[in-house]
Amino acid sequence: MIYKHMKTCLLLGILAVVGVIASSGLISLLYQEVWDGGFPSVEFQFRFVDVNEVPIRGVELRVLTKDGDEAFGYPVTDYLSDSVPMSDENGLLSFHHLSVGVEFSGRRRHLFFLIPVETGNGIPRYTVQFLFDSTVITSYPYHKLHPHDLASLPTVNRDVSHLGKSPSSLPDHLRIERARLPAKIKYRIVTKTIVVPNHN
Secondary structure: OHHHHHHHHHHHHHHHHHHHHHHHHHHHHOOOOOEEEOOOOEEEEEEEEOOOEEEOOOEEEEEEEOOOEOOOOOOOOOOEEEEEEEOOOOOEEEEOOOOOOOOOOEEEEEOOOEEEEEEEOOOEEEEEEEOOOOOEEEHHHHHHHHOOHHHHHHHHEEEEHHOOOOOOOOOOHOHHHHHOOOEEEEEEEEEEEEEEEOOO
């Protein structure tokens, strides 16, 4: 009889603990945090060489959305339908992202007030591809091109005239024509050398 009573008390205790945990989890999800963000202004300087370190001219940039469509004007500001960045005689391919303020936003809840749970759109996903003779030689998720120590990188100032006109398909908040831009734009410089094997 005593054993059955202890077993019943233990079961009720377990159910009470489970109920408290479940309730705290549900309550924690009622609180929502809204955040705004954007990619920083960066000048990417990618150099393409073969295995003998000979520069490769003619490597083209392509930027795709998560659905595989070409993404003109954002997040690469100077990737346009009529102006595609291409590596020069030194193998250097430069492209830019110009920050014009808030570019995207998201919502975040914390399960049990500890575990972040993202809702909404969040950080948009793009893929940056590099092609030679119409063949993709390498690709990267765009957001991973930005190093964590961005503030420690060197900077360069570029005349605002180096940027083309934003595509009309871009929403207003991403169009550079809508932003009040200085005559000189300050970019952080991200450099990378990419060795292309089997290049003839």
